[in-house]
Amino acid sequence: MQLGEAKQEFIQNWGSLGSQWGINRTMAQIHALLLISPDPLTTEQIMEELQISRGNTSMNVRELINWQLVKKHHLAGERREYFSAEKDIWKVFLHILRERKKRELDPVIRVIHDLQQVNGNEKDRDVKEFKVVLHDINKLVSKGDRAMETIIRSDESWFLNTFLKLLR
């Protein structure tokens, strides 16, 4: 397989992986493109490579910057902005984990906590079942939350060497 073909394949796959996990396909494709580019790219180059519009590029690059997966470069004597991706794949993973925890897990934890305050007679089967399920979910989610916190705070070597060797 030749490089151009392999790059295309990689970009398409990264894109569909993203969309299966609720991340905009184009956002994931731009990320893939920047990941495998040795040098930062301009908006124009991204548009050209992925055959997408200026607006689409602008919106998704901004979102990638919010996720801290991509950063802007201002080159001396250059009007255009250049963009590059974080290349350390462990950091990429941590940024995504942190962002999704903040956007999704944290709100869920709040809702579960509120719902556990439901009024009702404990002898009522419906109330009992509801409380049991919420209690169990709360226990698991809290543990997941603590695990994520630990991973987010830890560095790669700790995680890979200590945790994964243990799991083996």
Added chain:
Amino acid sequence: MQLGEAKQEFIQNWGSLGSQWGINRTMAQIHALLLISPDPLTTEQIMEELQISRGNTSMNVRELINWQLVKKHHLAGERREYFSAEKDIWKVFLHILRERKKRELDPVIRVIHDLQQVNGNEKDRDVKEFKVVLHDINKLVSKGDRAMETIIRSDESWFLNTFLKLLR
């Protein structure tokens, strides 16, 4: 807050959590409804509670059964089928993990492996960058894969007691 209201809230939230993670909203809502029902429900009851069509109910219940999150009951002297959800939340988590690994991670591992066979001069910056990125992704994904395998094979008590206490 009263029970009815709390149930609705829970179903809505479970549904939107699902859709953020690429799982059909209705499928997640049916799952939520069955999770908090002390007894199995009929198609009719699910349609009524969630205000959805027969077809939609049928398709999503089948999908939940594929994921092993829901099972059918045939009651003696009853023509209709009843459905209930797996209540052990750790098992729910394992079934989802197993299913998504099989459907998404496993194909990605194959693609990454294939793409690493790309031809090209190592001195070419593009080729070099591409290979480095793929090598790094492959390393991380393989480790994630092994971690998931271990979790899937382990039972609750092992995981919660040994691993999570360690992470604390």
Added chain:
DNA sequence: ATATTATTTCAGAAAGTTTTGAAAATATAA
């Protein structure tokens, strides 16, 4: 066997999401 009730299927409709592209805003150059 036929009738009755329940379930599944799937084409078209509805709803939701993403993308375009032109206009507005912003930034730098002359």
Added chain:
DNA sequence: TTATATTTTCAAAACTTTCTGAAATAATAT
């Protein structure tokens, strides 16, 4: 300042996914 290059915004269009509902199929009862 005005001109030119670049980026951002957002309404409408295109695309994707999900849902409906009626017809087909299946299962049980009479």
